[in-house]
Amino acid sequence: MRTLALTLSLLLTSFALVNSATASELIDHGRFDRYNDAMQTAENLRAEGRQITVFREPVTRDGFAVQLPYYQLYIAAEWAAMRLQREGFQAWVIPKPESLGYVIQVDIVPTREQVADVRQRLDLLGHRNIRVRPIRWKSYQYFVQETRLEGMPEAIVEAPDAPKPAPEQPEVESFTFGDDSVLTFGKQTDYDTLLVQQDKDPSLRNQGFEVDDFRAEFGFLDAKTGGLVDSSHYGLISMGYRFVSESGFDGRIGLRVDAVRQAPERAVREAEVDYGESFLRYRAGDHKYTVGAQVINWGVLDELAPGNVLATQDLTRYTLDDLTRRYRATPLLRYEGWFDRWKVDVIGLPLFRAAELPEPDSIWFPIDSVTGRIIGLPNDPLLAALVQNSTFETDIEDDHGGGGLRVSHQGRGWDFGFSVQHVRHSLPYFELNPDVRLALLTGTPPNIAPTVTASPTFQAIHPFTDVVSLDFATVWGDTTWRAEVAYLSDVPVTTPDLRVVYAPSAQIGFGMEMFPGDANNRLSMQAGFTHLEPDEPILDREQTAYISGEFEWLFAREAWRLRTRFLSTWSEEGTDYYLNPELAYIRVEPDEFYIGVHIFEGDEGTPGDYHNEHDMFVLGWRTRY
Template sequence: MSILRTSLWLVLPWLGGASLADAGGLSAAGIVVAQAGTAAERSGAARAPSTALRVGVDRLQVEAGRLSDAPEADDAAAVRVSVFALWQPDRTWEWRLGARLDGDSHSGGTSDYTRWRGDLGDTYVRWRGGDTRLTLGAQTIVWGRVDEVPLADRVSRADVTRFVLDKLADRRRSQLALRWEQTLDDWKVDAVALPAFRGAHLPAIDSVWSPINRTTGEVLGIAPSASLAALVASATVREDDGGFGGAAVRITRSGEPFDVGVTLARTRQSLPYYRVDTLAPSFTAVHPFNNFAGVDAEWVTGDVTWRTELGYTHDVPVTLPNTAMAMTNAVEWVGAVEFFPGGADTRVNLQVVARSLRTGTEILELKDYAGLNGEVETAFAQGRWKAALRFARGLNVRDAYIGPKLSFVGWEPHEIYLAGHFFSGEARTLGGFHRDHDMIALGLRTRF
């Protein structure tokens, strides 16, 4: 029995959140793109209660894409539907029921398939009393301060079925949790326990976005080899999650001269480590415990917002040359700047990410990674159109992603968009792994 880990760290600059140190899931190899931890943290802000029952669709997305060079498929399609029912009988209690349906399809290549899957959305009961809030049930909780790659994101459940095609908010799913939030003037304590852990929501093994590519025989983040390719071609892939997911606490303070936060966690990583049995042969996605400590801060100078996070993770699994697993530690840092040149119509968000694995042993993952990622978005034609560009690039390795997007938003809340996703890079990087998966997509997003 040996252990092999798919490295998603470099991916994190693209995947965002599952925490660069989600530490171990799908090991290191990429770059990260953009959606905010700050906004996500504030998403739990109290809403005005209503005795009426509210029912609605909070996400409907339909997309069709064309893959130019992928041997697995020429065409790809996706459907995402999320519905909810919310009841607040008074200011004290809140009841929510959520469900979602996902459909994915590939055609015209070596891995034609169609798959539909249902899942539980945010489904919980919440009690409020003064400055205290208690929530029990399936919840989407994203901690952190920076967009796209919040290191403090230790209790969320990652969704990598579409990999980096969506922003962070759409790459997170609900996780069963008991949450206590306590406000004390400018301070807030946020404590979470995960009684029944569920690992990341993974794509089908035949999907072009799978971290295991049967066509090329590669595993994301791991140096390719003939022996690995032979194993990938014949191995079955299994999932091993469940059990206690751990606990974490986050303490934040808002005020002058800056907002600060501290996060301590012992949780199971959402992204998987692939354990290999060469006799079976099989890959089993497991989710080891990580210990994490991090600090973060945010401040404003003029019209510019600065954000930063620093994290240390103990017990990060890495892969030795003989495919056995070893444990090491990781130090990670993210620095971000957000500003609006020329007014509110244009937004620029830039992030620098860095990670170092503290080991003197030779491993198959990249020991050090530095990258730049971000998003530029602008509105024009009286705000009826938007143009955006998401990008990520490695600074110490050749690794690149670029994602242009043009959207018509004149029929709010509907959005019709044309988007591109283009990858390039060397071995063990996200761009290199997806070098044949460039895609152009036409889609519709809305809610009711």
């Protein structure tokens, strides 16, 4: 018994000594908020031959997200984010747009003092659309120790030579924001998870499948006014897959499907498949090389931009959509380079792509073969007889589209740029067949003249023009001011004897954008003037002035959005206007359910007069994710 008791005593003493020695060897190498920082520290210590374990424990973090909202085009937001990165910000574009457009995530900071510092730096750069949202999310804290003791949190155990894993994505259960009150939206969107991906490579954030635009819209016209159409419905799905590689290559494959149904008479039932933005791009530091198809956005104005002649316009729905949805992807070769605050953008168009037009029977086609009218021209019986018996050709021969160079400078609160282009007009201009023209001039009745030839009566043309443009943007007070001017060497026009000639054109536009009241209101207005300088009398309008604008108001805690768009033009021939008020429920973001009205009015011979009977009430659903 004595021997057994002595043996047990020695074993207990040895266990106590070993346990005591083990506890005394516990070394804490720090606590880290970022997974990458913890793993890097662990790898450095393992390289010294130490036995290292990384632990994690759940924490709830509070902070402030500083953002810049209201970028309608992704490429514009990406450009602004790149500018902020050059100023030392961790800026990146949240890939899913909000109800008012894309958002730049400038930074996430823990204190209001740091918020004030970020706001001051943004203010010096000229940004006024700053939004600060208090946020709270569930995350982890990581700490590194040389031993593992029982009762500690779950350990992340790795072999010393194990490859470094990709950063973990926190499993966010809720996201809160507001000023003093807290609104919890749960997992309504992935926006909360995107906010805390600060460790992730920015170039890898926006990859995978994405739906750029999905719409189902029902439109109803008042057929009692004399029109032959009482409904015009529309559907759209635009989607793509974006991929990124660590070698500097990234790209996208895009596809869109447009569906139209118009009834009862002049029925149109069409579903058209088209390519969207599809490209392969290589990034090498401050240089990007792109081949494929992209939406081109040169200049600084949103509506009727004089310097964005390269872009392919979409006229399938006339002005029913805002300008951000009225461009199509253009096949191109592109180089973009950044040199300090200067950017050089060179585009070549190996294939010309004309503007997309609706079906000839559509009420949005610029020529009405039923009534015999052409948009922008007065209602004339002789013209009506000619148009009603004519054929129209919109197809063109394959040809290159030219190209252009734009150089821009990004300053502190002011930007400017200039471009030179040799391009073809995207918008079609219809030229009268020479044989038909000769028949008309020799007295052949308009309803008979089209029969003198088997060729189309009118042919769409897209002549080349040389373009020089200048643009400028600055901030004064709480308002962003923009200006743009362009000179086009050859614009097609028609003489009284029905010949097509070319005249130079000068175009100028001014714009302003402000956020009256608070960040939930946005007002944008633009005004411009176009002047043609022909060598002989023409039938086209020589001088045209316009004013356009958009006002957006979010209310009921950002659950509803009231938006009103308008466009009005003046010339010697008359005045017209277009008005589009819309009310949308946006609480179930990114889905929007909306009702709206499109109203057209104008003097005889104006576009508003041409669409006078096309006032339309719409209701629909749109989303992007």
